[in-house]
Amino acid sequence: MRKFLLFAALFVAGAVAAHADELSDIKSRGVLVCGVFSGAEPFAFQDPASRELRGYDIDFCKAVATRLGVKPEFKVVSLDARIPELQQGRVDILAAVLGYTPARAEQVSFSNTYFVSQMKIAALQQDGIKSVASLAGKRVGAVRGSSAIAFLRNVLPGATVVTYEDAPSGYMALAQGKVSGFAATEVALHRFAHKLGASNPVVVLEPAVGSEHWGLGIRKGEPALEKAVNGALLAMDKSGEVDTIFNRWMGAGTEYQMKRDFSVTPIPQK
Incomplete structure (x- = not known):
């Protein structure tokens, strides 16, 4: 019995050791499996013609895999299941639109920043609203349960926050004059303005009412992989590859007309 227990203990210890270094496992397999959320254009979406996954997150996964010397493989995950998929x-x-929060940081490790999502407010051009401060005391829309609500209450405490089930509903409420502003991510606002706002133009107001740093999620207890991923991101930033990816999906030649205003640096702990 004692020999059996010793063998079992050694077997378990050996199994743990075999999987203790995820980076070694990845290089041994020759594949980096990236969990992506495919319902978030331009970050990750299925190309209707080729049926392939494309987007900002997809390109980052490909680039990191290349710098690790392996091939990328993609697995589509839901927002609710993305962290359990990583943990298991x-x-x-x-690379699944994973914004940093202290609660999430207790569950997974975050890489350096690879995107910063700015929360901004759109207003109808015809209303002549020029700044966020001009919305004081007015009705401002936001998606129910979104981080925009807390940002609005902090920046515009006198405004009435009206919530909607989803971003298209909130944007349509703005277009119909039911609210004076609508708060969402800058990416979403530019996309809606491009697709829906030709007959009723909107302006995206400055400054941003809040921001959310995104990182690549890494399983806890994998310092070698975390170091390698951060090294890849820093090398991409230095070489200009981060700029290339950003401009491809959100730059001046796209419907978003955005400028990159962040660096690949550690995410601020807040």
């Missing part, structure tokens, strides 16, 4: 080892990293 079904994916190696997450």
Whole structure:
């Protein structure tokens, strides 16, 4: 019995050791499995013609895999299941619109910043609203349960926050004059303005009412992989590859007309 217990203990210890270094496992397999959320254009979406996954997150996964010397493989995850998928080892990293929060940081490790999502407010051009401060005391829309609500209450405490089930509903409420402003991510606002606002133009007001730093999610307790991923991101930033990816999906030649205003640096702990 004692020999059996010793053998069992050694077997378990050996199994743990075999999987203790995820980076070694990835290089041994020759594949980096990236968990991505495919319902978030331009970050990750299925190309209707080729049926392939494309987007900002997809390009980052490909670039990191290349710098690790392996091939990328993509697994589509839902927003609710993305962290459990990582924790249970079904994916190696997450590139799934994963914004940093202290609660999430207790569950997964975050890489350096690879995107900063700015929360801004759109207003109808015809209303002549020029700044966020001009919305004081007015009705401002936001998606129910979104981080925009807390940002609005902090920046515009006198405004009436009206919530909607989803972003298209909130944007249509703005277009119909039911609210004076609508708060959402800058990416979403530019996309809606491009697709829906030709007959009723909107302006995206400055400054941003809040921001959310995104990182690639890495399983806790994997310092070698975390160091390698951060090294890849820093090398991409230095070489200009981060700029290339950003401009491809959100730059001046796209419907978003955005400028990159962040660096690949550690996410501020807040």
